[in-house]
Amino acid sequence: MFTRDFSYLDEVHICPSCQAEMSCCEAPPVHVGDGLGWGSEVLFICLNNECPVFKNGWQHVELQYGHKGSYRRMQLPGSKEQNVMMVASEYAFTGSIIDTEVVKMQNERYLKEQEAKAALETCVAGHNLAPVLTLILDESASLANRQKAVACLRQLNDLSCIDPIRNHTFRDTSLTQECGMIISDILKAHFKKECPHCAELIKAQAQKCMHCQADL
Numbered sequence: 001m002f003t004r005d006f007s008y009l010d011e012v013h014i015c016p017s018c019q020a021e022m023s024c025c026e027a028p029p030v031h032v033g034d035g036l037g038w039g040s041e042v043l044f045i046c047l048n049n050e051c052p053v054f055k056n057g058w059q060h061v062e063l064q065y066g067h068k069g070s071y072r073r074m075q076l077p078g079s080k081e082q083n084v085m086m087v088a089s090e091y092a093f094t095g096s097i098i099d100t101e102v103v104k105m106q107n108e109r110y111l112k113e114q115e116a117k118a119a120l121e122t123c124v125a126g127h128n129l130a131p132v133l134t135l136i137l138d139e140s141a142s143l144a145n146r147q148k149a150v151a152c153l154r155q156l157n158d159l160s161c162i163d164p165i166r167n168h169t170f171r172d173t174s175l176t177q178e179c180g181m182i183i184s185d186i187l188k189a190h191f192k193k194e195c196p197h198c199a200e201l202i203k204a205q206a207q208k209c210m211h212c213q214a215d216l
């Protein structure tokens with residue numbers, strides 16, 4: 001779903017009838033083929049109940065069509081063309097408002113994941129820990145990408161991965177275990193251990209912690 005065009009997220013539509021900012025809503029699920037669709041996944045709709053189009057629409061619909069309903073001002077993304085939608089109640093569309101800030105954040109996170117995934121190809125040769133940590137610490141990234149990153153983590157054999165990983169809570173316990181094993185191998189390879197009292201890295205053969213002075 002993320003390869004789509006998200007340019008609508010930055011659009012601001014102002015209702016020409018009441019000057020309220022229009023809400024970005026999911027388009028109703030109708031097929032373009034039956035002539036009812038708008039050819040867009042989102043619509044900007046004025047949901048202001050004081051909007052004259054909406055307030056005066058009830059009477060108009062009653063007279064014109066003989067049923068209960070009104071209109072909401074609507075604009076399509078990328079267009080300032082005026083449209084109206086018929087609505088059966090004041091609640092129509094209020095449940096399908098899209099939080100554009102949330103969609104933007106989700107999209108940015110996804111793009112970062114893709115970037116980090118691409119960077120894994122060269123991370124070991126270039127000794128680049130950053131994309132590896134980006135994926136391992138991103139709970140929303142795919143498990144397959146995170147496992148690829150874990151494989152690189154072992155090859156990178158870099159002590160600076162320990163702090164961020166130790167400070168992270170994994171939802172997936174298999175990742176916790178795997179990272180824990182890799183960390184203990186990295187420590188061994190560098191003749192280090194973690195102080196059981198303050199968690200600072202110290203020499204494997206130390207009798208006393210140089211950070212917290214605890215006897216070991």
Ligand SMILES: [Zn+2]
Pocket residue numbers: 015016017018019020046047048051052053073
């Ligand atoms: Zn309006």
Ligand SMILES: [Zn+2]
Pocket residue numbers: 195196197198199200209210211212213214
């Ligand atoms: Zn210590």
